[in-house]
Amino acid sequence: xxxxxxxxxxxxxxxxxxxxxxxxxxxxxxxxxxxxxxxxxxxxxxxxxxxxxxxxxxxxxxxxxxxxxxxxxxxxxxxxxxxxxxxxxxxxxxxxxxxxxxxxxxxxxxxxxxxxxxxxxxxxxxxxxxxxxxxxxxxxxxxxxxxxxxxxxxxxxxxxxxxxxxxxxxxxxxxxxxxxxxxxxxxxxxxxxxxxxxxxxxxxxxxxxxxxxxxxxxxxxxxxxxxxxxxxxxxxxxxxxxxxxxxxxx
Amino acid sequence: xxxxxxxxxxxxxxxxxxxxxxxxxxxxxxxxxxxxxxxxxxxxxxxxxxxxxxxxxxxxxxxxxxxxxxxxxxxxxxxxxxxxxxxxxxxxxxxxxxxxxxxxxxxxxxxxxxxxxxxxxxxxxxxxxxxxxxxxxxxxxxxxxxxxxxxxxxxxxxxxxxxxxxxxxxxxxxxxxxxxxxxxxxxxxxxxxxxxxxxxxxxxxxxxxxxxxxxxxxxxxxxxxxxxxxxxxxxxxxxxxxxxxxxxxxxxxxxxxxxxxxxxxxxxxxxxxxxxxxxxxxxxxxxxxxxxxxxxxxxxxxxxxxxxxxxxxxxxxxxxxxxxxxxxxxx
Numbered sequence: 001x002x003x004x005x006x007x008x009x010x011x012x013x014x015x016x017x018x019x020x021x022x023x024x025x026x027x028x029x030x031x032x033x034x035x036x037x038x039x040x041x042x043x044x045x046x047x048x049x050x051x052x053x054x055x056x057x058x059x060x061x062x063x064x065x066x067x068x069x070x071x072x073x074x075x076x077x078x079x080x081x082x083x084x085x086x087x088x089x090x091x092x093x094x095x096x097x098x099x100x101x102x103x104x105x106x107x108x109x110x111x112x113x114x115x116x117x118x119x120x121x122x123x124x125x126x127x128x129x130x131x132x133x134x135x136x137x138x139x140x141x142x143x144x145x146x147x148x149x150x151x152x153x154x155x156x157x158x159x160x161x162x163x164x165x166x167x168x169x170x171x172x173x174x175x176x177x178x179x180x181x182x183x184x185x186x187x188x189x190x191x192x193x194x195x196x197x198x199x200x201x202x203x204x205x206x207x208x209x210x211x212x213x214x215x216x217x218x219x220x221x222x223x224x225x226x227x228x229x230x231x232x233x234x235x236x237x238x239x240x241x242x243x244x245x246x247x248x249x250x
Numbered sequence: 251x252x253x254x255x256x257x258x259x260x261x262x263x264x265x266x267x268x269x270x271x272x273x274x275x276x277x278x279x280x281x282x283x284x285x286x287x288x289x290x291x292x293x294x295x296x297x298x299x300x301x302x303x304x305x306x307x308x309x310x311x312x313x314x315x316x317x318x319x320x321x322x323x324x325x326x327x328x329x330x331x332x333x334x335x336x337x338x339x340x341x342x343x344x345x346x347x348x349x350x351x352x353x354x355x356x357x358x359x360x361x362x363x364x365x366x367x368x369x370x371x372x373x374x375x376x377x378x379x380x381x382x383x384x385x386x387x388x389x390x391x392x393x394x395x396x397x398x399x400x401x402x403x404x405x406x407x408x409x410x411x412x413x414x415x416x417x418x419x420x421x422x423x424x425x426x427x428x429x430x431x432x433x434x435x436x437x438x439x440x441x442x443x444x445x446x447x448x449x450x451x452x453x454x455x456x457x458x459x460x461x462x463x464x465x466x467x468x469x470x471x472x473x474x475x476x477x478x479x480x481x482x483x484x485x486x487x488x489x490x491x492x493x494x495x496x497x498x499x500x501x502x503x504x505x506x507x508x509x510x511x512x513x514x515x516x517x518x519x520x521x522x523x524x525x526x527x528x529x530x531x532x533x534x535x536x537x538x539x540x541x542x543x544x545x546x547x548x549x550x551x552x553x554x555x556x557x558x559x560x561x562x563x564x565x566x567x568x569x570x571x572x573x574x575x576x577x578x579x580x581x
Contacts, residue, residue, distance in 0.1 A: 053450070074449070075449045076450070076453060079451065085450055091446055092447065093440045095439060095440075095443050096436065096440070100436060103433065104436055104440060105451050108437075108451040108452050108453045109452065112433065113432070113433055114432050114434075115429055115434050115435070116429060117428075117432050118431040119431060119433050119435075119436050160451070161450075
C-alpha cells in the first residue's frame, strides 16, 4: 500500500428498520490510491459514502479522517477538513451558469463572502477558469447548467468538488447516465483533473470496464459488509465476485 | 423595432428625474410618493427573501419595530435628530431580526411564512394590549425631529424628508443589487434550487438565509422608520398581518425577481390605492385585487417583466441571451 491512511472506517454499523446497510465495515483509504467500490444494488455502497461524507450518522463505529474522529459531523464541516463529494445525480445550482456555480464553490472555499462585490469579479475567478480548463468545460462557462447534457453536468459536478481543494473525493457512479460511447472520454477527463489536483478518489461503480481502467484497488460490498479488497485483476477475476457481483466474466 | 441602448439606459434615469420634479409641479403628490418610497424599501426587503424562495407573511414586524423605536427615541429626546431616530429604528429591526431569524431560518416555505406571521401578530398584540407603553390602538405620536440640528417648518421638513428618502432608496436599491450579485447573494438564490449542494460546498444554508433575513429586516425597518417620521404617528396597524400581505402583494405586482420591482410595484400600488380611493371609495380594494389578478395572469414577472419585454422586443436572441437576461434579473 502506498500513501498514508487518509480515512479509516472502524466497525461502522447502520440499519434502516430491518435492513442492514452497514454491518461492521472496516476499511482504510490510502492517500494517492484510487479505490473503487463495487457490489450489487442494495449492498450498502452509497450508504457508506453517505456516512463518510456526513449525510448519515452511523449507529455504531467511528470514521477517522487524517487521524481525527469525524463521525457524524455535518457535511459542511467535513468539506472544510478536506472531504468532498460528487453525486450520482449531479447537484448543481440550476438557475446559475457554469462559471457562477464554480465561483460559488471557489468563494465558499476561500470564505470570501465579499457582500458587495459582484460574483464575476471575485479574486477566485482565475482559479475557477483553470478548473474549467482541467475538466474541459471552458466553452460552457456562460451556459446555464440546466441546459447541459448529463456528461457535462457530471464534469461540472466534479469541478465543483475540486474547487473546494479536497484531499479525498467520494464519487457516486461518476459516469452513470452518460452514453456508453462517452463514458471513457469523460472518465479520462476526470482522471486527469484528479491527478493534477492531487486528490484521492473513492468511487462507487457498476461498470466493471471503468473499474478495471481507472481503479488502483477494488473493494467489494455485499449486504453491508466488505467481502474482498485487492487489485482490480485479482478481485474482478475472483469466482465469488463474478458470481455475486459481475454475473459474467469481463 | 428594438429600442436603442441609449433609450433603455435613459428610461430609469428619466423616472428618477420625474420623482425629483413631480412634487415641485404637483405638491399634492408628495405624500403619496413618500409613502410609496417607504413601502418600496420594505418591499425590497421582502424581495431579498424571495430570492431564496422564501415568502415572509410577517415582515411588518420589522416595519413596526423600527417605527416604534423611532417614536420612542424621538419622545425620549424631545423630538430628536432624524439621523439618530432612523438609525435607532434600523438597529432595533436588525437586533430583533437576528433573534427571530435564528429560529425561523430552520424552516422553509409555508412554515417559514407562517412563523413570521405568528411572531408579527404577537408583536401586534403587544402593541395593542400594553397601551401604557405603546399607546394601544391610538398609537404614539412621532415628534418632528431636527435635521442636522436644524428645526424645520413642516413644509421644509417634508421636502427634506422626501428627497432624503428618495436618496436613501436609490442607495438601498444599488446596495441590494450589489448584495444579491455577490457570492453571498448568489448563495441566497442557491437556497431555492439546491441546499444540499450548498452544504457540500462547506456553507451553512441557515447562516446564508439568516444573513439575507437580517438584510431584509434592515430594509423593512428603514421603510418603517421613514413612514413613521413622515406620518407623525405610529399605530399597531404597522405590525398587522394586512401590512405584511401588502408588502408581498406589491412585490408580486412589481416583479418578485427584481429589486427595481419593489419600487415599481410600490408606486403603482400607491397610485391605484390613492386615486381609486378618491374616485371609487367603495370599491378601491376590488380595483386593487383586479390589478393583481391581471398581473398574475398576464404578467407573472410583474411590472418590471412587462417593461423588460417591451424594451427588449425586437432584440436579437443570440445563444447568450437567456443567461444575460437571467443575470440582469436582479437589477
